Amino acid sequence: MSGRVRLEVQSAQGAYPVVVGAGVRYALPEILADLRLDDRRIAVITDEIVRETPFFAGLLAALQGVGRGLLTLQFPAGDAHKSLATAAELYHGLVRGGFRRGDVILAVGGGVVGDLAGFVAATYMRGVPYVQVPTTLLAHDSAIGGKVGVNLEEGKNLVGAFYPPRAVLFDTEALTTLDARQWRNGMAEVIKHAIIADPDLFLRLETQPMPQLADPSGFVDIAARAMRVKVDVVTQDERESGLRQVLNVGHTVGHAVEQFSGYALGHGEAVSIGLVVEAAIAANRGLLSWADAQRIASALERHGLPTRPPYADVDAVLKLVEVDKKHTHDGWVFALPAAIGRVEIVRVKPDEVRVAYEQVREGHRP
Ligand SMILES: NC(=O)c1ccc[n+]([C@@H]2O[C@H](COP(=O)([O-])OP(=O)(O)OC[C@H]3O[C@@H](n4cnc5c(N)ncnc54)[C@H](O)[C@@H]3O)[C@@H](O)[C@H]2O)c1
Numbered sequence: 001m002s003g004r005v006r007l008e009v010q011s012a013q014g015a016y017p018v019v020v021g022a023g024v025r026y027a028l029p030e031i032l033a034d035l036r037l038d039d040r041r042i043a044v045i046t047d048e049i050v051r052e053t054p055f056f057a058g059l060l061a062a063l064q065g066v067g068r069g070l071l072t073l074q075f076p077a078g079d080a081h082k083s084l085a086t087a088a089e090l091y092h093g094l095v096r097g098g099f100r101r102g103d104v105i106l107a108v109g110g111g112v113v114g115d116l117a118g119f120v121a122a123t124y125m126r127g128v129p130y131v132q133v134p135t136t137l138l139a140h141d142s143a144i145g146g147k148v149g150v151n152l153e154e155g156k157n158l159v160g161a162f163y164p165p166r167a168v169l170f171d172t173e174a175l176t177t178l179d180a181r182q183w184r185n186g187m188a189e190v191i192k193h194a195i196i197a198d199p200d201l202f203l204r205l206e207t208q209p210m211p212q213l214a215d216p217s218g219f220v221d222i223a224a225r226a227m228r229v230k231v232d233v234v235t236q237d238e239r240e241s242g243l244r245q246v247l248n249v250g251h252t253v254g255h256a257v258e259q260f261s262g263y264a265l266g267h268g269e270a271v272s273i274g275l276v277v278e279a280a281i282a283a284n285r286g287l288l289s290w291a292d293a294q295r296i297a298s299a300l301e302r303h304g305l306p307t308r309p310p311y312a313d314v315d316a317v318l319k320l321v322e323v324d325k326k327h328t329h330d331g332w333v334f335a336l337p338a339a340i341g342r343v344e345i346v347r348v349k350p351d352e353v354r355v356a357y358e359q360v361r362e363g364h365r366p
């Protein structure tokens, strides 16, 4: 199936649509009209790489004549710029551009743009509406669910908010300019969603050939299945009071190695390593079978993702694990795979992480 898919997220601030398909950017004026946002000033926030893509040019062309004029704000690409400093630059740009409380932000880019522009939307003048227009495969995940924020030197995403977008428009035509590495980064979160709740999708990812990057329209069905997992979870638990923690599988170790690498590792690459180490923690304690841990590692490798932590300094990595937002004063909390299609929230001792990290690093892979 390569047509358009429409999902809906239920949120405390009202339901919002998630539209997936090739060419759905052309529906943006209509969606802004449906949201009664088509008479506002529009601030398009993006990064310097996305700004140069044909997709971005086409999107601006589609917006000509819509609203009270376009303001484009851009910042240097990459997670190192998902920071309070960049947010401040964007606030100044909005003020200088005459952007008012009722106006609308479009976040056009990957997860970094989505998280940062969403954070600016949540905080500028105490909150303005925004729409997510994801342009990486990875952002099939980040655009949904309203987790917005920035990194601190001490850790990933340590400052942020739950602030839902008014709509998500995922045009798979944007993906044609991604390089192979960014594609792989995105596949890590697709595989993660399959591990959480879609064993059939997992089977497909571990056995069948994937659609070609040059024609991502063939990818709509796979992306939409992964997005459905996320939509279902965040609809049930928007503010991570419990269930939503399952979406964090692979991230407790993943965020730590991502941060440790100084963002040399992409988010998806780090999550891939995190999934394998966390699968080993689960298998060591008998929560996950070794056979399923092996399937997880093999599926990630099949999609070209790294599965061994490159860093020997386990103490430094554990220090970064320590700041994870899931932990409580009573100890560390992990989302661990319990089967292909099931994740459990459990307390984990630092030593279990150390043992699994070293096992996987030394190549005793699941
Ligand atoms: N909020 C959430 O729920 C959530 C979920 C998952 C990930 N994230 C966050 O998302 C971020 C990672 O997202 P990402 O991997 O998309 O990173 P990214 O936004 O940095 O994009 C990766 C690279 O691809 C480039 N790019 C983007 N779109 C392109 C296109 N169409 N063609 C060519 N190049 C393009 C970008 O300029 C960048 O260089 C991390 O900060 C992570 O923490 C958030």
Ligand SMILES: O=C(O)C(=O)C[C@@H](O)[C@H](O)[C@H](O)COP(=O)(O)O
Residues within 6 Å of the ligand: 141, 145, 147, 156, 157, 189, 244, 247, 248, 251, 325
């Ligand atoms: O949406 C969620 O919830 C997730 O955990 C999705 C993750 O893929 C994403 O990387 C998220 O930003 C991590 O959230 P955090 O609360 O661990 O910062």
Ligand SMILES: [Zn+2]
Residues within 6 Å of the ligand: 141, 189, 251, 267, 271
């Ligand atoms: Zn993630």
